Amino acid sequence: xxxxxxxxxxxxxxxxxxxxxxxxxxxxxxxxxxxxxxxxxxxxxxxxxxxxxxxxxxxxxxxxxxxxxxxxxxxxxxxxxxxxxxxxxxxxxxxxxxxxxxxxxxxxxxxxxxxxxxx
Amino acid sequence: xxxxxxxxxxxxxxxxxxxxxxxxxxxxxxxxxxxxxxxxxxxxxxxxxxxxxxxxxxxxxxxxxxxxxxxxxxxxxxxxxxxxxxxxxxxxxxxxxxxxxxxxxxxxxxx
Numbered sequence: 164x165x166x167x168x169x170x171x172x173x174x175x176x177x178x179x180x181x182x183x184x185x186x187x188x189x190x191x192x193x194x195x196x197x198x199x200x201x202x203x204x205x206x207x208x209x210x211x212x213x214x215x216x217x218x219x220x221x222x223x224x225x226x227x228x229x230x231x232x233x234x235x236x237x238x239x240x241x242x243x244x245x246x247x248x249x250x251x252x253x254x255x256x257x258x259x260x261x262x263x264x265x266x267x268x269x270x271x272x273x274x275x276x277x278x279x280x281x282x
Numbered sequence: 283x284x285x286x287x288x289x290x291x292x293x294x295x296x297x298x299x300x301x302x303x304x305x306x307x308x309x310x311x312x313x314x315x316x317x318x319x320x321x322x323x324x325x326x327x328x329x330x331x332x333x334x335x336x337x338x339x340x341x342x343x344x345x346x347x348x349x350x351x352x353x354x355x356x357x358x359x360x361x362x363x364x365x366x367x368x369x370x371x372x373x374x375x376x377x378x379x380x381x382x383x384x385x386x387x388x389x390x391x392x393x
Contacts, residue, residue: 198382200331208323208331208374210382224381225283258330267378268321268336275330 165189167197167259167273174279175249182245183276185259192240193217196262198269199233199244203255213262214242249280284309286375288385294393301362303388305375310355312379319378322351322360325387326371334373335360367392 170184185197198213212223216235223233235242244257257276260269285308295301311318322335333342335351338358348363362369370392375385 200384207372207387208325208376208384210384213382222381260331262378263336266317266321266336266340267319268333268342269323269331269376270333270336270342272330272332 169273172277286385305358
């Protein structure tokens with residue numbers, strides 16, 4: 164069974180760093196792209212970027228390039244989303260999702276990680 | 283960036299009645315490989331999104347057959363033949379032909 168399990172909710176202050184995780188199981192981790200999606204409170208879905216764990220090829224949407232870093236650890240079948248300096252506007256729910264190799268659809272989703280940034 | 287525009291943004295529907303959501307892209311979603319990478323997602327309240335339809339018209343595993351997708355080029359439609367209570371939520375179209383973008387979402391509620 165394919166599973167994506169995300170790390171728990173985080174409460175941080177502006178300027179702090181953060182790394183959230185998406186641990187996968189039930190399939191070959193290195194053979195599928197994993198994407199990250201932001202959902203701000205009461206808003207829609209926003210594409211952030213994607214990584215191919217096989218070679219760590221990563222791509223970012225224009226809105227998020229330089230704002231976050233996506234990485235992958237093959238030894239633990241886990242992908243990460245990190246910030247070096249959080250802002251209040253980073254407060255949101257973040258989802259990881261596995262992309263199908265053939266249909267490019269986001270087939271399997273994590274449960275989400277809620278990030279709250281407040282002083 | 284390809285912009286995805288959904289209509290309507292709010293969709294009140296009577297139980298048992300059909301529902302239809304439109305999604306229009308700012309550019310053709312026909313990829314050079316001949317495929318059209320347009321999907322539909324459902325997000326129930328308090329839940330992560332769930333894949334319903336991929337490549338315009340194919341239902342994902344476990345999706346009831348009351349959901350169907352159609353369209354080509356820049357115009358696409360999601361239809362629910364008979365709305366049930368569990369269908370309440372927000373529906374998003376999304377494209378992966380050129381990078382990835384989402385529509386604004388359509389909120390389906392029971393009238």
